[in-house]
Amino acid sequence: MLEWFARNWFISLLIINYVVALSAAFFLLRNNQNPRKTLSSLLFLVAFPFIGLVIYYFFGLEYRKSKIFKRKDINSHDLIKKWNDRLFISDKELEDFDDDFLEDRVKMVKLLRHNDSAPLTRRNDLTLLINGKKTFESIFKDLDQATDHIHLEYFIIQDDVIGNKIIDKLVGAAQRGVEVKLIYDSVGSNLSGKARRRMRAVGIELNSFMPVIFSNFTRKANYRNHRKIIVIDGHIGYLGGVNISDDYVNTGERGKMYWRDTHLRIEGHAVKSLQSQWLLNWFFVSKNDNLPIKESYFPEIDENIGAAVQIAASGPDTDWANIMEAIFSAITTAEHSIRITTPYFIPNEAILTALKSASRSGIDVHILVPETGDSWAARYASRSYFEEILRSGARVSWYCKGMLHAKTMVVDDKFATVGTSNMDYRSFDINFEINALIYDDDIAQQLNVQFEKDLESSQEIILDRWAERSKVDKFKESFCRLWAPLL
Template sequence: MINWVQENWFLASLIGNYLVATGAAFFLIRNNQNPHKTLSSLLFLVALPFVGLAIYYFFGLEYRKQKIFKRKDLNSHEHVTKWNKRLMNDEEELGKYETTFLEDRLKMVKLLRHNERAPLTLRNDLKLLYNGENAFEAIFEALDQAKDHIHLEYFIFNDDNIGNKFIDHLIAARKRDVNVKLIYDSVGSDLSNAAKRRMTDAGILHYPFMPVLFSRFTRKANYRDHRKIVIVDGHIGFLGGINVSDDYVNTPDRDPKDYWRDTHLRIEGHAVKSLQAQWLLNWFFVCDDQYSKDADEEIEGSFFPEIDEKKNKPVQIAASGPDTDWSNIMEAIFTGINSADTRIRITTPYFIPNEAILTAIKSAARSGVEVELMVPRIGDSWAARYASRSYFEEIMECGIKIFWYCKGMLHSKTMVVDGMFATIGTCNIDYRSFDINFEINALVFDKEFAQELNDKFDEDKKECEQIDLEEWKERSLTYKFKESFCKLWAPLL
């Protein structure tokens, strides 16, 4: 037997591969996952020996999620429940806001309240920040004014030019005795040991989110922390699409083809308390700690301060991830689309919708709602680019208008419905954001805010090319094959 294996090592390896693949297929089918994801995983197990098993391990292995996040079951913790309850409005109060603020969007508010007890906050001041150069200026200004604490959570935190400037501001805050804590994703970030030592020596606490070996080779490993959060003193917060990397900053000497179009949000007010609660959940996960009675007073006092905000912008923070029972952000987007009467405008760098979102936007368009989708002309992922384009023909046939952003990379993640409701955050319109990564979005129920996003959409359209349906149908068979091939990967991208 040993001699045969030695003489036929490749065949023996192949037999071993398919024995393991058979077991993997059994678990895939037994777990009752999304059928599209299951079929994609099964296809690669069969068609790609050895490689298919690696794809399955990184993208299809659901029992890993259950094991990894068993100890992250903090949402029901009495402290978190207490924090959110203090911000909750009861049903009678919500009824009062229905005619003045929410109109027919009350259903969306109740959805998230029931899903994860996400409170609707009313006293908020909001400012949209366009592109990295403007966002970092506003963030650095807030960091320099911090008096008690700075809490950070980033998918990408690099120690390049902007990253080192960011660290400089954090170190300056520590010299003022401000407590600084950072969560950075182990796969997305590229922090050198020297940068980590700088922060450690300054007294900055920093932890990687789910560290992995060989992170440079696992850029799409599952269950990543895709959030971008900054919290200053519990009353100023930032979230959106902008990571800490030079890629996001448009400098005067930058090649025009590398232009990066993105959108971020500054929040001042009660919604920051919801951001704080979500940040705390991940903080105690990454540092492998638990809530202690000794920390309770600090958390209640400095982390959730009293806020006297005069502006009245209703905001709800939607958070989702592989540790939540529901796809909170996806369901909020789905409900927003279904509630539309006149117009839906979506900007996203990756458009790989699941069946629910695809059906919702097609139904909206066929029912007379104007649906406009803006995506990058090139993008930063070959597979995602063609997977996204595989949906273009069927949605344009329903009357949806697609605009290719041609100036550079469009990375904004926004949606505006009827000029009354808007969402902005970290969530893309794709399977990964909906089901796999940790994401966070702000849902804003304000006409003035929605109008500003609409105005920016009109401005961005000047840098776009609208796709013509008849011309699109004439694309080559090779092009269509690339789309079809990449679409098979859609649930795994």
């Protein structure tokens, strides 16, 4: 027997491959995942020996609700529970708001509150930050004024020019006695040993999220921490699309792609929700659920009545796809307009059906995506959805000036969301993401103004001309769409 295997080593490996593949297929079927994702995974397991197993390992495994991401209850800590209880608004109070600022968004508020204990907060001063320059200027100013703590959580932090400026600010804060803690994603970030040693030397605590050995090889590995969060002294917070990298600063340097992004500064009670979500991941990366929580993490805030904000967080540790469900709810309750800006438009069936139904019912749906983007596969996968979206009556435009990385949506000029979640499978189901849901006319109007400004650098896709694109392009789109649930 062993001699036969030695003489027929390739067939032997093939047999082993399919034995393992059958085990994986059994796991996929038993796990009752999304049918399209299951079929895509099964296709590659069967059609591509060896390679299919690698693809499945990095893209197909589903850890939601597993021991790896055991949910850490934010209410298990008395201090967090106390602030959540104080921030929660009763069902009766929500109904009273129905004719005020929430109108028909009450169901969305309840949805997130029941899904993820996400309270609606009303006392928030919001500042919309367009592109990296304004974002970093604002962050630098707030870091310089920090007095108690600075908590950061980033998908990408590089020790390049802008990264070292941030590190300088963090080191300076630590030297004047401010507590500084940093979570960085092991795959997305590229912090040198020198930079890490420099921070640790002044007392900065930093932990990598799910460390990997070969980060370049696992560039698209599953379950990455795609969030961008800063919490300063418990009452100032940041989230949005801007990572800490020179790529996000438009210096005009030759060969550098123009980067269009949107970030949000929050001052007020919603920062407490950001703080809670940051603490959850800090417990996870430090492997300690019993770390002390200082009173100063949740300070008293005497803000005047301001914008209403709800923080939606999702990831493989949550029981529900919170951000996707919130977006779905916003789309299905829209009355006259939906404006979406996203770098990757690879919607699941629920979002795709909701958008097409909204458009066919007379709602003005307009989707803005980058013309080229930074991923060949994602670009063609996105384009595969254009024709059916256009045929439903929706509008799609290409941003031609550079990389459009903003992740925003405005519905009916009254509701908006800004955050880290793309309009794709990976953000909805796999990565750790965080968005601010904003019930405020002023922010919605500011985002609408920016949307119109972005359209000045865009080209609308016309259905008749789009339908005449080459067969080669259509094949690329169809091929990449097969990968859509795995991208």
